[in-house]
Amino acid sequence: MQQRLAAIRRNIEQACQKVGRDASEVTLLPVSKTFEDSKVLEAAALGLTRFGENRLPDIRKRCEHMPDQQFEWVMIGHAQSNKARDVARYVSELQSLDRESLAEALEKRLELEERTLDVLIQLKTAAEESKTGLEPADLVAFLQKLKAYPHLHVKGVMTMATQTDDEAEIRRCFSAARSAQQHALEAGYPVHRLSMGMSQDYVLAIEEGSTELRIGSALFGHRDYV
Numbered sequence: 427m428q429q430r431l432a433a434i435r436r437n438i439e440q441a442c443q444k445v446g447r448d449a450s451e452v453t454l455l456p457v458s459k460t461f462e463d464s465k466v467l468e469a470a471a472l473g474l475t476r477f478g479e480n481r482l483p484d485i486r487k488r489c490e491h492m493p494d495q496q497f498e499w500v501m502i503g504h505a506q507s508n509k510a511r512d513v514a515r516y517v518s519e520l521q522s523l524d525r526e527s528l529a530e531a532l533e534k535r536l537e538l539e540e541r542t543l544d545v546l547i548q549l550k551t552a553a554e555e556s557k558t559g560l561e562p563a564d565l566v567a568f569l570q571k572l573k574a575y576p577h578l579h580v581k582g583v584m585t586m587a588t589q590t591d592d593e594a595e596i597r598r599c600f601s602a603a604r605s606a607q608q609h610a611l612e613a614g615y616p617v618h619r620l621s622m623g624m625s626q627d628y629v630l631a632i633e634e635g636s637t638e639l640r641i642g643s644a645l646f647g648h649r650d651y652v
């Protein structure tokens with residue numbers, strides 16, 4: 427894992443150099459979904475303490491199995507509104523906010539738990555019907571609505587590109603998210619973070635302006651299922 431992490435960091439450096447960016451602008455979110463707790467502890471020994479997961483029951487289990495660890499759990503998968511309590515209790519940040527009904531449910535639970543939650547807005551840029559997210563064109567209007575939910579602190583946007591070998595299509599997805607983000611920044615919303623890029627496409631994501639890579643298999647090893 428140490429070698430894989432070093433290779434990822436080298437690739438990040440190189441991709442940044444190629445487009446004249448500073449590597450410190452790009453952070454890494456290790457995605458531990460489906461991997462054993464022992465892998466998380468191995469990553470922790472390398473200095474990683476913030477992990478992405480895509481199912482709330484898994485985040486809950488991690489917290490129960492490793493209660494003494496000061497890990498931060500980032501929810502990157504689709505969240506159902508009836509699971510807002512688990513988000514408020516176990517999640518340090520939600521990168522998949524895509525609808526007002528979820529914001530409303532979260533606001534209520536966060537108020538009860540007396541905490542705030544950092545969120546990214548998930549934009550749908552991929553071609554697959556199965557991918558969820560807000561339409562990029564609706565971002566500014568959605569941010570306006572979110573002003574009614576003060577326990578949610580919007581920090582940026584997130585997207586997943588189409589799963590394909592077609593580089594132009596992947597770039598189109600990333601670029602659509604970046605344009606929507608820029609538009610929202612110009613409208614005065616502080617959405618500075620841009621979470622995009624996974625094991626297969628993170629170099630392209632850096633070239634397209636990503637500030638946060640969500641990397642699972644390239645760090646933890648082969649995953650049998652999603």
Ligand SMILES: *Cc1c(COP(=O)(O)O)cnc(C)c1O
Pocket residue numbers: 457459480502503586624625626640641642643644649
């Ligand atoms: C699984 C997942 C990732 C990481 O995928 P890898 O291909 O293993 O790097 C990133 N983002 C989301 C939303 C995911 O579900």
